[in-house]
Amino acid sequence: MNKKIRSLICIVMVMFTIALSVPTTVFAAKEELLPPANLKASSTTSSITLSWDVVECATGYRVFYKTRCGWQKHSDVKGTSITFNNLPSGKKYTLAVKSYYHCDCHAGRVTWSRAFAIIEAASAPEVP
Numbered sequence: 001m002n003k004k005i006r007s008l009i010c011i012v013m014v015m016f017t018i019a020l021s022v023p024t025t026v027f028a029a030k031e032e033l034l035p036p037a038n039l040k041a042s043s044t045t046s047s048i049t050l051s052w053d054v055v056e057c058a059t060g061y062r063v064f065y066k067t068r069c070g071w072q073k074h075s076d077v078k079g080t081s082i083t084f085n086n087l088p089s090g091k092k093y094t095l096a097v098k099s100y101y102h103c104d105c106h107a108g109r110v111t112w113s114r115a116f117a118i119i120e121a122a123s124a125p126e127v128p
Contacts, residue, residue, distance in 0.1 A: 041121035051081040058099035066094035090125035
């Protein structure tokens with residue numbers, strides 16, 4: 001192996017070692033996010049509103065809906081509620097929310113709660 005390649009390998013190894021030794025105590029507190037608690041749904045004939053409690057250290061929440069093919073992302077929200085509008089009357093939905101922590105100070109790293117908060121909800125049927 002020539003000298004330049006060995007030098008490059010040594011530099012990379014030193015950089016990797018330094019990167020591993022950088023303290024991450026600020027971020028470590030956010031490593032184990034909980035899923036949102038007290039997920040609730042309320043509905044009208046054409047909408048469903050989900051709401052949940054704030055998760056400590058979360059910077060946002062990702063909302064999902066279940067299809068025959070599995071879970072699909074609906075949106076990311078910063079608050080603790082979301083409304084699905086223009087829904088067909090009386091249709092049932094399985095919805096989920098997951099909390100996350102995003103920090104630009106760690107190369108844009110995102111940490112997710114390990115679990116979802118899941119709820120089944122239905123838009124209210126129309127009354128004749």
